[in-house]
Every structure is written in structure tokens, then in C-alpha cells.
Amino acid sequence: MVQVLAKRAIRLCLDKDPGAALSVIDECGEVDFIEVEHGCYVSGSDNLMRVARTYGEIRPVVFALAEHGFFAYASDGRTTRFVHRRRIPSFWQPVRQGDMKVDESGLIYKLFLPEGVRIGSLVVVFSSMSNPFDKASLTRYFEPNFQSISKHLPDGVAVLRIADLDGVVGGFYLPTVNYPRRDWEVRALIDKVSAGLDLEPSRVVVYGASKGGTAALSQVLLGGFRGVVVDPILDDASYESRYNDTHWTRGGVFLNAKDVYFDRLVANSSAGDRFDDARLVLVSGVGSPLFSLVEGMSERLDDVGRRHLFVVSVDERIVDHPHVSVRTLRTVTGLLNMQVEGISVCPGRREIFG
Known part of the structure; x- marks a missing residue:
């Protein structure tokens, strides 16, 4: 045995x-x-x-x-x-070779700094589920989404990527039995990196799609950051029932169900909303099975007075969740650049065809 x-x-x-x-x-x-x-x-x-x-x-x-x-x-x-x-810091090759770093809380991250220019903003990219999501490799916790992102951003933008080493296939950067304050630890790492670059929180933009969108929304609602959030996963029940719990949320890893976690964040989020423009952009597509949940999140944010822009794609080619980030990429890239440059985004709801 x-x-x-x-x-x-x-x-x-x-x-x-x-x-x-x-x-x-x-x-x-x-x-x-x-x-x-x-x-x-x-x-x-x-x-x-x-x-x-x-x-x-x-x-x-x-x-x-x-x-x-x-x-x-x-x-x-x-x-x-x-x-x-x-043992991860001394075991995982990217960390041992110095390609990735480890902070005091155990978060593993990679920071790209542009050369020859003054750094004016920081974009934080959170990983979605890997492909395949359940491969027996530590790389499933660090999916390098939007690998070419730096080419599509202005000069002087640093890019921070944070691994999601937790759970069976990922911890969504949320509180778990292993890391009960993981969301705040992520926040602390972003604060530390941005402070080291002499950037105010308003110069930080968090971005993610799917699981990464869950994390990005969490960090925006914790306060202070701009964000572009693409079709985030906002509950556990849909994946548990429809896909036989592919995200492994039924067990005792997570301290809260996602809907409970976000209910609390939304209820407390309006206190930090001091701006007239939309510092949060939510993106989804009517063909996504998660659309009603994302739309419901937008409505709840409206109810508590949290200004945001809800971008809804009516592209008929979106018939599943993964299609949203692919079909809206051009629009999302434009919105990321507006947030990075501090260009005001009007709150409300907008339909797009891409």
C-alpha cells in the first residue's frame, strides 16, 4: 500500500x-x-x-x-x-533558473520590463485554464494567455504575470485552505511591484479571461485598479453540473463558493468608487453559456452604484465560453489601451459585433 x-x-x-x-x-x-x-x-x-x-x-x-x-x-x-x-520554489525549473520569482506569500510571478523607456503603467495578466486543463504538469497553473500582449500596448508598459498554483487545476487566485488570504496576497504583490515601479494604483490595469477574468474582477472590486474582465467564471454550479466538475470545486479546497465570494465583494465595492468614468470593463457574448451570470453581475454592480462598462458581443460565431475572448480580442485590446493611457471610458452597456 x-x-x-x-x-x-x-x-x-x-x-x-x-x-x-x-x-x-x-x-x-x-x-x-x-x-x-x-x-x-x-x-x-x-x-x-x-x-x-x-x-x-x-x-x-x-x-x-x-x-x-x-x-x-x-x-x-x-x-x-x-x-x-x-518545495515548488526549489523544484520548478522556471523558478530555479530565475525566469520566475517567488514572493513572501509563495506567489510565483514573472515581470516583463520594457527597455529604454520610462515605465508609465503596469498590466497584470491572470491565467485562464490551461489547454488541456488537467495535464499532469505544473504549467497548467501558468497559462501564458495573450503572449504577444506587449506588442499591442503603448511603449513603457510593464507586464506582470502571476501563476495560479493552487487546487487541482487552479485556485482562481481566490481564498483556499492552502492560502486563506490568496486574493489579498495577490493584491499585495501587485502593490509591491507597482510601488517598485513608482506607479499609483490608477496606473495599474488588471486583465483576464475566464478563470483569469474571475481573478481580474476580484482585484478590481478589492479596490484601486482599472480592469478589463472577459467572460469571468462567477459561480461553481454550472461547471459542477454541466461539465462534471472539471474545475474541481466540489471538494474542500475553496473557502467560499464563487457566488458567495462575489456577493460580499460587490456589496462592499461601491465605497471605493470615486470616479465618474468606468474603471471596470466587463465583456461577454450573448452566445456564451456564462452570459446570464456576467449580465447579472453587471446588474448587481449597477444596483450598488459601481460604475462600469458592460460590453456585449452579438457575434453569432460565439456559441461557447472560449469563443468570447477570441472573437472580442480586437475590442478588448482597444479597451486595454484606453485604460492604460487613462482615457475616460463611459459607463453603460454597449453592443458590439465582434
Whole structure:
């Protein structure tokens, strides 16, 4: 059942009674690496996360690993390997090589600074779900969306990308059992980076689509930043029921359901809205399955007096959630540039055809 591989590493063999595995995971406080053998469940090349979506009885094992801070980093189809979050800085190659940095709270990030110009703004890009979203690699927590963004922004704009190392496939940059103040830790990192660049909060623009949009909206509502938010995921129920919980939110990783979390943020957000223009832009498409939720968010923001622009695409080619960020990219790029340059954006609702 359990084999000790090294001082802080074990191999755990799953059998048809995964309850014993849960007991072992609960006692793994000093373990850094766990190899989980799951070959008795599948003969193909799937990792433990994919196997558990077919065999529901081992889903609690995946949740337990995530709740105890273990992240899948490799799989050979019969064994999936996990590393504890405390070892990530010394284990993950981009960090060890200096390409990415780690702050005091454990957030891993990458900062691009343009050369030869004065830095006048900071754009923060939050990761959406990776493709594939459940690959057994730490890169699933750091999807480099809009890789060419710097080419489409004015000179003098720094770009900050923050990894979402939490949960099974991501923590949405929100509070979890591993990081109960993750949203505020993200805020603190942005404040630290912008202060180091001598930028006021009004010179910071947060951007994200899908999961990244969830994070961007959270940071705007916490106060102070401009934001362009594309089709954010605002509840858990739709993905839990429609897609068999592909985001792994049913377990005990997250401290709040997203709708509860955002209800609280919206209720407190109007106090920080001191501006006449729209410093928040919400973008969605009528063909997105998330449209009603995003529209509902816009209405709630109106109810509390939080000024914003709600951009609605009526492009008939948008028939699913991922299509929104693709089909609205030109408009979103223009809105990002307006926010970066501090050009006033009128609040309200606007329909677009792209």
C-alpha cells in the first residue's frame, strides 16, 4: 500500500478501497513527494485527475492531495507524481533558473520590463485554464494567455504575470485552505511591484479571461485598479453540473463558493468608487453559456452604484465560453489601451459585433 522512497518521499498504491489512501495522505505532513499508482483503474495513459473523473470513488483522493498542498507534476499513465507546495520554489525549473520569482506569500510571478523607456503603467495578466486543463504538469497553473500582449500596448508598459498554483487545476487566485488570504496576497504583490515601479494604483490595469477574468474582477472590486474582465467564471454550479466538475470545486479546497465570494465583494465595492468614468470593463457574448451570470453581475454592480462598462458581443460565431475572448480580442485590446493611457471610458452597456 505505502512504500517509502526517500526521507520525504513515498509511493502510494491505490486499490479498490481508496479510503486507506486518504488516511495516509492525512498523515503526510512531512512528506514532499508522493507517487500515486493507479494502474488498477486504467490501462491507458491518463493521469490520476482524468482517471478520477471516470472512477468517482477516487475523486476524494485527488481532493485530499490538493487540500494538503500536493500538486501533480508528471504522469506515465500508471503513476502520477505530486510535489508539495513548499518545495515548488526549489523544484520548478522556471523558478530555479530565475525566469520566475517567488514572493513572501509563495506567489510565483514573472515581470516583463520594457527597455529604454520610462515605465508609465503596469498590466497584470491572470491565467485562464490551461489547454488541456488537467495535464499532469505544473504549467497548467501558468497559462501564458495573450503572449504577444506587449506588442499591442503603448511603449513603457510593464507586464506582470502571476501563476495560479493552487487546487487541482487552479485556485482562481481566490481564498483556499492552502492560502486563506490568496486574493489579498495577490493584491499585495501587485502593490509591491507597482510601488517598485513608482506607479499609483490608477496606473495599474488588471486583465483576464475566464478563470483569469474571475481573478481580474476580484482585484478590481478589492479596490484601486482599472480592469478589463472577459467572460469571468462567477459561480461553481454550472461547471459542477454541466461539465462534471472539471474545475474541481466540489471538494474542500475553496473557502467560499464563487457566488458567495462575489456577493460580499460587490456589496462592499461601491465605497471605493470615486470616479465618474468606468474603471471596470466587463465583456461577454450573448452566445456564451456564462452570459446570464456576467449580465447579472453587471446588474448587481449597477444596483450598488459601481460604475462600469458592460460590453456585449452579438457575434453569432460565439456559441461557447472560449469563443468570447477570441472573437472580442480586437475590442478588448482597444479597451486595454484606453485604460492604460487613462482615457475616460463611459459607463453603460454597449453592443458590439465582434
